Amino acid sequence: xxxxxxxxxxxxxxxxxxxxxxxxxxxxxxxxxxxxxxxxxxxxxxxxxxxxxxxxxxxxxxxxxxxxxxxxxxxxxxxxxxxxxxxxxxxxxxxxxxx
Numbered sequence: 001x002x003x004x005x006x007x008x009x010x011x012x013x014x015x016x017x018x019x020x021x022x023x024x025x026x027x028x029x030x031x032x033x034x035x036x037x038x039x040x041x042x043x044x045x046x047x048x049x050x051x052x053x054x055x056x057x058x059x060x061x062x063x064x065x066x067x068x069x070x071x072x073x074x075x076x077x078x079x080x081x082x083x084x085x086x087x088x089x090x091x092x093x094x095x096x097x098x099x
Contacts, residue, residue: 001061001095001096001097002064002092002093002094003058003059003061003093003094004067004070004091004092004093005057005090005091005093006057006059006074006089006091007034007036007088007091008054008087008089009052009055009086010052010053010054011052012055012086013032015077016057019070019073020057022073023069023070023073024069025066025070027059028057028058028059029059030055030056031056032055034053036054038084041085042085061095067092071090074088
């Protein structure tokens with residue numbers, strides 16, 4: 001089992017939801033208006049010249065096939081991204097238990 005955190009610019013929420021649907025994933029926990037800064041990206045802190053914030057999805061996978069489909073779609077999205085800030089990040093961790 002795997003746990004993932006998908007982090008992206010909130011502006012792209014409709015496109016990220018479409019990626020999930022295309023991967024057959026209809027389950028997640030979402031945080032919006034999340035502040036942060038990644039390596040080589042602008043800060044997303046909800047103010048200043050570009051008042052962007054991030055969205056974060058937490059997704060638990062019991063089956064790895066939907067996860068692999070999502071990783072492929074995110075890879076395609078990132079290959080087409082014009083700026084590092086437009087990329088979607090997926091962080092994967094082992095998941096020991098779902099109760």
